[in-house]
Amino acid sequence: MKKQYGRQLDETIDLAMRLYQLPSIVKEGQEGFEHVNECDYFKKADGTYLRGYLIFSTTLIIEKGVERELTFSKEIYLTENGTLQKYYSYAEWPYCEKCKKAHSYVHREVAKDQTLTENELEKIEEFITNSLSLIK
Numbered sequence: 070m071k072k073q074y075g076r077q078l079d080e081t082i083d084l085a086m087r088l089y090q091l092p093s094i095v096k097e098g099q100e101g102f103e104h105v106n107e108c109d110y111f112k113k114a115d116g117t118y119l120r121g122y123l124i125f126s127t128t129l130i131i132e133k134g135v136e137r138e139l140t141f142s143k144e145i146y147l148t149e150n151g152t153l154q155k156y157y158s159y160a161e162w163p164y165c166e167k168c169k170k171a172h173s174y175v176h177r178e179v180a181k182d183q184t185l186t187e188n189e190l191e192k193i194e195e196f197i198t199n200s201l202s203l204i205k
């Protein structure tokens with residue numbers, strides 16, 4: 070893997086890549102519910118699904134109602150090739166009568182600006198370090 074984020078973070082990422090399970094990244098749809106599982110995933114050039122692990126996100130509530138909630142998130146995924154990728158996602162949270170809770174319907178896109186701030190890199194390092202100490 071090419072070194073790209075500074076030695077310490079690169080090492081942390083190397084370790085995370087060995088220990089994390091990387092699920093496919095959802096592009097559009099409802100994730101993770103048995104009775105609603107219709108998702109479109111990001112694909113790589115070879116047609117297979119891009120896998121990654123969500124390591125950092127900030128979420129804003131845009132609308133909060135009784136029937137549903139709307140949120141906007143900035144997210145950073147550690148992708149299977151060891152790079153950090155920024156996404157924006159809009160999620161709608163309609164209430165499901167069947168499960169008696171809200172499910173999220175997500176629309177996610179790759180951020181045009183992939184610049185990572187010092188602060189974000191610090192948060193990422195902190196997150197991975199903390200999560201790995203839980204696994205150990």
Ligand SMILES: [Zn+2]
Pocket residue numbers: 102104165166167168169172
């Ligand atoms: Zn449900």
